[in-house]
Amino acid sequence: MANIEEARYQVLLSSEGKSIVQARYAVRNNQRNFLMITLPSGATLWSASLAGKAIRPGQSPDGSLLLPLDKARTGEEAPEFAVEIVYLTRGTAWNDKGQFKLALPALDLPVSRTGLLVYHPPLFKVTPENGAFRMEPYENPTSIALNPPAGGLGGVIGSSSPTPKPAPASSDVDAKDESRLRQSQAATRLLVDKFRADSTAGKRAGILPVRVSFPAFGPSLYLVSELTGENKAPTADLTYQREKKAGGK
Amino acid sequence: MKKLALVCMLILPGFIVAQEKIVPVPASGNVTLPLDEYNHLLELASKPPRKPDIPPVPFTMKRAELKFRVSNDAVQGSVQLQGEILRKGATKIPLTTGMAILDARQEGKGLPLELENGIHTAVLTGPAEFAVTLDAGLPLNIEAGRASFTLPVPSAGSVRLTLLVPGDHTNVRVSPGLITSESSQSGQTSIEATLVPGQPASIWWTTREVALPTIPKEVRFLSDVKTLVSVSEAELRIAVLADITVVQGEPGEFKIEIPAGFEVTATTGPSVESSELDGGVLTLKVNGPALRTHQFLISMEKSLTATKTDAPFLSFQNAQRETGEVLVEGAGTIELTASEGGGLKRMDFKETNGYLRSLARFPMQAAFRYHKQPTEKPALSLEWTRFPDSSVLAAIAERAVVTTLVTTEGRSLTEVRLTVKNQAQPFLKVALPVGASIVSADVAGQKVKPVEGPDGNRVPLLRAGFRPVDSYTVSFVFMHSGAPFAKKGGSDLSLPKMDIPITLLQWEVFLPEQYKVKDFGGDAIAANLLPPSSMDVSGAEEDGDIVGGQYYVRHIEFGSLLPGELGGIIVDPSGAVIPNAQVTVTQVENGSTRKAVTDSSGRWVVSNLPSGRVKIAASAPGFNQFVMQGNYDGSRPAPLNFALNLGTVAQSIEVSVDDLSLSGRNISTLTTLEPGINQHEGKKKAAPQMNAASSNVTNLQQRIAGVLPVRVDVPRAGNSYHFVRPLVLDEETKVSFSYKTK
Numbered sequence: 001m002a003n004i005e006e007a008r009y010q011v012l013l014s015s016e017g018k019s020i021v022q023a024r025y026a027v028r029n030n031q032r033n034f035l036m037i038t039l040p041s042g043a044t045l046w047s048a049s050l051a052g053k054a055i056r057p058g059q060s061p062d063g064s065l066l067l068p069l070d071k072a073r074t075g076e077e078a079p080e081f082a083v084e085i086v087y088l089t090r091g092t093a094w095n096d097k098g099q100f101k102l103a104l105p106a107l108d109l110p111v112s113r114t115g116l117l118v119y120h121p122p123l124f125k126v127t128p129e130n131g132a133f134r135m136e137p138y139e140n141p142t143s144i145a146l147n148p149p150a151g152g153l154g155g156v157i158g159s160s161s162p163t164p165k166p167a168p169a170s171s172d173v174d175a176k177d178e179s180r181l182r183q184s185q186a187a188t189r190l191l192v193d194k195f196r197a198d199s200t201a202g203k204r205a206g207i208l209p210v211r212v213s214f215p216a217f218g219p220s221l222y223l224v225s226e227l228t229g230e231n232k233a234p235t236a237d238l239t240y241q242r243e244k245k246a247g248g249k
Numbered sequence: 250m251k252k253l254a255l256v257c258m259l260i261l262p263g264f265i266v267a268q269e270k271i272v273p274v275p276a277s278g279n280v281t282l283p284l285d286e287y288n289h290l291l292e293l294a295s296k297p298p299r300k301p302d303i304p305p306v307p308f309t310m311k312r313a314e315l316k317f318r319v320s321n322d323a324v325q326g327s328v329q330l331q332g333e334i335l336r337k338g339a340t341k342i343p344l345t346t347g348m349a350i351l352d353a354r355q356e357g358k359g360l361p362l363e364l365e366n367g368i369h370t371a372v373l374t375g376p377a378e379f380a381v382t383l384d385a386g387l388p389l390n391i392e393a394g395r396a397s398f399t400l401p402v403p404s405a406g407s408v409r410l411t412l413l414v415p416g417d418h419t420n421v422r423v424s425p426g427l428i429t430s431e432s433s434q435s436g437q438t439s440i441e442a443t444l445v446p447g448q449p450a451s452i453w454w455t456t457r458e459v460a461l462p463t464i465p466k467e468v469r470f471l472s473d474v475k476t477l478v479s480v481s482e483a484e485l486r487i488a489v490l491a492d493i494t495v496v497q498g499e500p501g502e503f504k505i506e507i508p509a510g511f512e513v514t515a516t517t518g519p520s521v522e523s524s525e526l527d528g529g530v531l532t533l534k535v536n537g538p539a540l541r542t543h544q545f546l547i548s549m550e551k552s553l554t555a556t557k558t559d560a561p562f563l564s565f566q567n568a569q570r571e572t573g574e575v576l577v578e579g580a581g582t583i584e585l586t587a588s589e590g591g592g593l594k595r596m597d598f599k600e601t602n603g604y605l606r607s608l609a610r611f612p613m614q615a616a617f618r619y620h621k622q623p624t625e626k627p628a629l630s631l632e633w634t635r636f637p638d639s640s641v642l643a644a645i646a647e648r649a650v651v652t653t654l655v656t657t658e659g660r661s662l663t664e665v666r667l668t669v670k671n672q673a674q675p676f677l678k679v680a681l682p683v684g685a686s687i688v689s690a691d692v693a694g695q696k697v698k699p700v701e702g703p704d705g706n707r708v709p710l711l712r713a714g715f716r717p718v719d720s721y722t723v724s725f726v727f728m729h730s731g732a733p734f735a736k737k738g739g740s741d742l743s744l745p746k747m748d749i750p751i752t753l754l755q756w757e758v759f760l761p762e763q764y765k766v767k768d769f770g771g772d773a774i775a776a777n778l779l780p781p782s783s784m785d786v787s788g789a790e791e792d793g794d795i796v797g798g799q800y801y802v803r804h805i806e807f808g809s810l811l812p813g814e815l816g817g818i819i820v821d822p823s824g825a826v827i828p829n830a831q832v833t834v835t836q837v838e839n840g841s842t843r844k845a846v847t848d849s850s851g852r853w854v855v856s857n858l859p860s861g862r863v864k865i866a867a868s869a870p871g872f873n874q875f876v877m878q879g880n881y882d883g884s885r886p887a888p889l890n891f892a893l894n895l896g897t898v899a900q901s902i903e904v905s906v907d908d909l910s911l912s913g914r915n916i917s918t919l920t921t922l923e924p925g926i927n928q929h930e931g932k933k934k935a936a937p938q939m940n941a942a943s944s945n946v947t948n949l950q951q952r953i954a955g956v957l958p959v960r961v962d963v964p965r966a967g968n969s970y971h972f973v974r975p976l977v978l979d980e981e982t983k984v985s986f987s988y989k990t991k
Contacts, residue, residue, distance in 0.1 A: 016772070018976040020752065033584055033614075046642040046750075058582020058636030066582045066636050068612040088750070088978070123774065138883060140813050140857065184492060184542045187519045191546040192604050194517060195488065209641035210670040215648075215752035217975050 002029035002069070005080065006143040007114045007228070009104060010214045015121040017091040020046075022214040023105060026143035027069065028078040034058075034066040035083055036108040038233065043087045043105075047209035051081040051145075054208040080145040086212040094124065097241035106233035115141065116223040116236055119216055126221060129237035133223035304335035308342055308375070313405035315444075317387070318413040324387040324398050330405065334375025343368045347401035347449070348385040355381050397453030404447040414438050414454055421454040468498030472565040474573035475605040480558075480614075480633060481580040486550040487511065488608050489563050492542065496569070499538035503545075505531045508561035511549040518545040530566075557632035564621075571621035575629060576601050578611040585633040587615040592625040594618050644674035644710065644749045647720060649977070651756040652963045653742060657763070659731035661742065662688075664963040666724040669749065671710050671717070680705035680746040681727055682981070689961040690725035693717065699725065705746075726961045734764060737989030741771065744982040751977040756984070759967040764988040766970065771984040776971035815881060816854030817889035819847050819867055826851025827893060830869035837862040837878070859883055869893055 006026040013019045021043075027035060037057075039045065048057050050067060058066040067083055085105075094100070102118065116133060120126040128135050141147055221238075228234050282290075310332040317326030328348070334340045344353075346368045353360040353371065360381060363370045373379050390397045402408050414421055419438040421428070426444045433439070444450045471494045479486040493503065507513060507529050516524040520543050522536040535543060547563065560575060576598055579585050589595060598606070598616035606613075619627045646667040653663040667677075679699070681687065687699050690708050699706040708725055731740065742758060756773055760766055769775035815834060819827045830847040834855050843855035847869075860883040868874040872893035974982055 012975055014976050016976070018978065020976055033612075034582070045639050046645070048639075048641065056581075056641055057639045059639045060636060065639055068582055070612070088976070121774075138813075184544060187542075187544040188490065188492065188604050190519065191490065191517060191544055192607055195515075195546055195548070195608060198515070207641070207643050207673040210643065210645050210672050212642065212645055212670075212752070213647050215975055217753055217973070 002027065002032040002035075002078075002109055004028075004107060004109050004111045005113075006141055006146060007107075007111045008141050008146050009114070009116045010119070010216065011102060011116065012119045012215055012217060013100070013102075013121060013126075015094040015124060017093045019089050019091070019102075020086065020212075020215065021089065021104070022086045022212075023084065024141075024146050025083045025107070025111070026080045026141070026145040027083050027109070028080055029069045030078040032069050032109075035069055036060060036064050036066055037085065038062075038064040038106040038231075039087055040089055040103040040105065040233065043089045045209075046086045046088055047212045048083075048085045049209075049211065050083055054211055056208055057085075080143055082145040086214070094121070094240060098239070099129070100126075100238045100240055102236040102238060104234045104236070106231050107228075108230050110230045111228040112226065113142075114225045114228055114234060115139070116225075118221045118223065118236070118238070119218040120221065120238075120240065122218045123243055124240045125243050126219075126238050126240045128221060128223055129239060131237050132225045132228075132234055133236045134225070136222055136224050138220075138222040307336045307340045308332055308334045308373075310342075310403060310405040311407075313403040313408045313446075315400065315402075315408065315410045316412075317400070317410070319389060319396070319398075319415060322389050322391060324389050324400075326385065328383040328385055328403065330381045330383070330403060331379070332405070333378045334373055336375050339372050339374050341365075341370050342373050342379070342381075343370050344381060345369050345383060345385070345401060345403055347399070348383070348387060350383050350385050352384040353381060355379065391456075394456055395453060396456050397451065400444070400450045400452055402444045402446060402448055402450055406446065408444040408446050410440075410442045410444055410450070412440050412442070412452065414440075416454075416456070419454050419456075421452065424451050426450050466498040468495070468500040468567070469569050470495045470498075470500060470503075470565075470567075471570045472568040472572070474563055474565075474571065475602050476560070476563065476573060476575045477605060477608045478560045478575060478577045478629075478631070479580065479609075479611065480553075480577065480583065480585065480631060481611075482635070483553055484550045485553050485558055485560075487548065487561060487563075489545075489547045489549075490602075490604055490608065491545040491547065491563070491565070493545070493565065493568075495541050495543070500535065501538050502532050502534045503543070504566040505533070505547070505563050506566065507531050507549065507563070510551045511561060512551065513547065513549045515548045516545065518543060521545065556635065557630065560629040560631055562627050562629075573619055573621075573627075574601050574605060575617045575619070576605050576609060576613060577615045577629075577631065578609045579614050579633065580611045581638060582636040583614075583633045584636075585614040585631060587617075588630040588632075589617055589628070590630075591627040592619050592622055593627045593629060642750070644669060644671035644677075646723075646747070646749050646751040647753070649751045649754040651744060651754065652759075652965065653756070654759045654963050654966065655731075655740075655742070655761065657734045657761045659733040659740075661729045661731060662726060662961070662963050663729070663742075663744070664724060664726045664961075665744065665747075666722060667747075667749075667751070668720050669710065669723045670720045671749075673711075674749065675709065675711050676700075676707040677710050677723060678705050678707050678746075678748040679725065680981075682729055682743045682745060685727045685729035685745070687725050687727045690723075692723050693721040726963060734761060734988065737987075739768075739985065739987045741983055741985035743984075746979055746981050747977075748979050750979070752975065754974045754977050754982060756972040756974070756982070758970045758972065758984065759965055760970065760986075760988070762967045763991055765991050766968070766986050766988045768987040769970070769972075769984060770986070771972075772980075772982045773972035773974040773984055775984075776973055813858055813883045814854055814856045815858050815863070815865075815889060816845070816852065817891065818851045819853065819869070820851060820890070820892045821872065822892060822895060827869050827872070830867055830872075830893070833866045834858065835864040835866070837864055865889070867891070867893065871895065 004025045004027055008024045010022040011019055023037075025035070029035075045057070045065065048055050048065070048067060051070065055067065058068075060066050065085070067085075069083075070081060102116075104116070114133075117138065118126070223236055225234060310330060312331050314329040315326065316329075317324050328345060330344060332342070334342070341363075343365075344362070348369075350362060350369055353362050353369075355371075355373075360371055363372070369383075371381060387398050387400065396414075400410070410423070410426070412421065415436065416438055417433045417436060419433075421431070421438065421440050423440075423442045423444070425448055426442045428440050428442045430441045431438065473492040473494075475490040475492075477488040477490075479488070507526065509529065513526055513531060516531065516533065518533070518535075520535040520537045520540055522534045524534070525532045531547070533545060560577065562573070562575075564571060574596070575593070577585065577587055594617060596616045596618050598613045601616045617629065621627060646669050648668045650666045651663060652666075653661055655661045669677075679687070687706050690697050690699050692708065692710060697709050699708045701707075708723060710723060727745070731742075734740070744754075744756070754773065819830045819832070821827055826847070826849075828847050828849045828851060830851070830853070832845045832847065832853045832855075834843045834845075835841070836859070838861055843858060845853040845855050847853045858881060860881055863879065863881045865877045865879075866874065867876075872895060875891060875893055877891070970986075972984055
């Protein structure tokens with residue numbers, strides 16, 4: 001089974017109609033091979049990562065993204081991990097006032113709670129309309145997977161799995177066997193390290209995406225919603241109006 | 250002189266010959282010589298002739314070859330001595346001592362020897378080289394389990410011994426001396442040794458130490474084979490990590506059957522001496538037959554043409570027990586189905602061997618274990634669906650900081666400084682405004698030469714050996730000649746199209762100070778129109794006053810802050826970042842503190858900070874302490890950059906602002922503040938300095954008129970205006986304005 005405990009979106013809207021969206025999902029999984037994400041129409045994927053490690057998602061025949069998921073050990077509670085994508089959408093430029101429908105991706109898993117932080121053009125006043133989302137004071141994510149590591153500056157998390165340390169020898173083996181076991185493990189470790197260093201087999205052709213830092217710029221609104229069904233694309237309806245006080249271009 | 254030469258020719262030979270025989274009476278006649286020359290000739294003639302050198306030793310013994318064989322209770326053999334007699338005539342040569350000499354020969358002829366004080370001596374004539382062969386015998390001491398003899402060693406330059414003793418693998422010892430080779434054949438052991446010249450050598454061996462031929466035990470071993478099956482786009486790659494445990498015997502090699510169609514790409518292992526593939530069987534020769542464990546890593550691959558295949562199982566021939574694990578991984582996005590048989594048992598891949606898991610690089614698809622039975626043959630069929638890769642971004646500029654200086658003549662010099670993250674893009678394509686040209690460019694601090702093409706300039710982003718894993722700076726400076734400023738009118742500036750997306754562009758424009766500028770338009774937002782809380786740049790002009798500060802702070806970039814975070818960059822008065830500065834953020838309401846230390850880039854950040862009034866204190870050795878109080882809004886975090894004044898930590902500067910978010914921002918004016926004065930006063934004090942004419946203007950004029958140097962900086966002079974534009978996607982950025990003379 002799999003589910004998404006929390007989804008967090010940061011959206012930067014520009015008055016030229018462009019927007020960049022960073023979507024982060026706290027996923028628990030022990031069976032699913034993929035998370036399928038259907039981006040809003042016309043969106044362009046910029047980057048994707050799984051547990052902090054850049055990945056290049058696959059594309060299903062209908063154009064949805066397929067992100068390969070880590071599976072937890074069966075019989076145990078699946079640990080949370082973060083899936084992140086950043087994408088760009090282009091729409092029409094804003095007028096002095098109007099309505100804006102912010103469409104978010106549809107996932108093939110249900111989402112328990114969603115937080116949406118919208119940075120809007122500074123010269124506009126933006127207010128949410130009634131709908132699935134409601135405005136609330138900002139709160140940090142509750143999922144551990146979505147909170148940045150303490151003291152971090154948003155650096156890259158994750159790396160390839162290191163060579164395991166030798167398992168401790170069981171107590172019932174005698175000293176000679178233990179020594180032999182250690183030698184064997186040390187030799188195996190050397191072989192594995194050399195293989196990993198030398199092997200080009202694992203270096204897949206093609207490029208991995210760059211990790212995109214979200215450009216938080218402008219005033220923001222924080223919206224929340226709960227219980228988004230699977231394959232449902234949540235939307236936030238916003239109205240905007242150019243602020244007279246700030247002047248105009 | 251001719252006469253003198255004639256006399257010399259006549260007289261000198263006579264003197265020399267006179268040493269050997271009677272000087273003949275010269276023919277009569279007279280020669281007239283000057284007296285000095287005559288006396289000199291007499292002096293020369295009276296010198297005694299040179300005597301030949303006498304060698305320091307009468308002979309040398311170059312080498313000695315001793316060949317002995319032990320038989321019954323005696324040691325018999327020959328001693329061959331080679332040397333050279335250096336003196337003329339007969340010389341006594343001491344040959345050896347302590348041996349029973351049976352015969353002596355020189356060049357095949359008998360050589361009489363003389364025994365003098367126990368030393369066998371020969372009389373040989375020199376000067377000449379000699380070679381003497383002595384047939385000799387020595388007594389052998391036989392004790393219980395041990396035999397020995399003492400061998401007198403001639404004082405030759407080098408002495409070599411060849412000795413045959415009875416018994417296979419007899420353990421012979423020589424002292425002093427060095428055994429250089431040892432072999433055993435036909436019930437005899439032969440040794441070769443180098444002996445110390447002139448020192449008798451003791452030679453002994455244990456008579457019972459005879460190695461019996463052993464019957465090799467039957468080799469029995471267990472194999473544990475861990476297999477990683479990698480399904481990639483075009484190949485099936487196999488990595489096999491094999492652990493062999495030898496329970497009996499001393500195997501010198503292991504044989505593995507390689508499945509048809511696979512090419513072995515590597516074979517390694519600490520004990521592997523060599524490997525050979527012949528007829529589908531890989532033979533691994535090992536260099537430690539006595540070793541009880543062996544580890545091998547064998548990798549192989551075959552090309553894939555279909556979307557299904559059978560996974561191979563490597564098997565060690567004659568293994569007593571075969572166990573193993575199989576882990577299947579898939580490169581890219583694939584949906585894989587694995588069908589097992591022949592005793593394979595499916596397992597959770599997180600329970601597989603840690604070393605096997607560490608070989609994997611792609612998402613794991615399935616895992617199995619097996620214990621091979623004689624009646625079963627493990628089998629694994631794989632079938633998969635592969636999905637194409639989505640396109641992703643290869644490069645991005647997370648920030649662009651642009652500075653433009655415009656002169657009254659309409660010329661402009663613009664520096665574009667990008668913070669780039671790049672995985673694979675080789676060039677940055679720059680489409681300059683018409684009439685503009687790039688005058689300098691650098692990438693990651695190194696100057697580069699842009700390439701000009703019909704569709705724009707290309708700045709090389711990557712080069713041989715340069716594969717950055719993090720962001721780096723790409724900057725270029727271009728010059729553009731526009732229309733000169735009139736008394737009043739309108740003008741515009743534009744930035745080039747660049748083919749990598751820019752998430753946030755900050756543009757500072759310096760315009761001639763004698764003009765009043767208004768009505769900004771274009772794609773970028775004039776910073777003076779932005780509400781304070783929305784800015785993360787400073788330096789906007791507001792009612793004629795400079796609200797920011799000195800320009801250097803503006804060029805320091807800080808990444809985005811998440812809600813609940815507060816952070817920034819600390820610099821010194823010169824604009825250089827200060828690492829290891831201590832920052833303490835205190836919540837005024839409850840006294841709770843969070844501490845941070847600036848990193849090597851002068852950055853600091855604290856997180857999980859609730860909204861409310863906070864006090865920020867920063868200090869670093871050699872600088873005044875900086876204390877600031879203000880209201881923090883956690884939902885609108887903005888970088889808080891500030892400078893520390895030089896001084897002692899005992900002094901401090903305290904500042905109070907209403908809203909820290911509005912600092913958004915660079916509290917750079919603090920560099921000009923004296924302790925005790927407030928920020929607003931500081932701004933006013935700083936303003937005249939900012940508006941002061943700069944010698945850089947002159948420099949710019951010279952640069953534009955003359956030959957530009959390789960490295961070009963954009964001078965900062967005149968009135969400064971700030972613009973911001975998020976999300977610049979391969980498009981020009983334009984700013985327009987109207988002006989009139991003040």
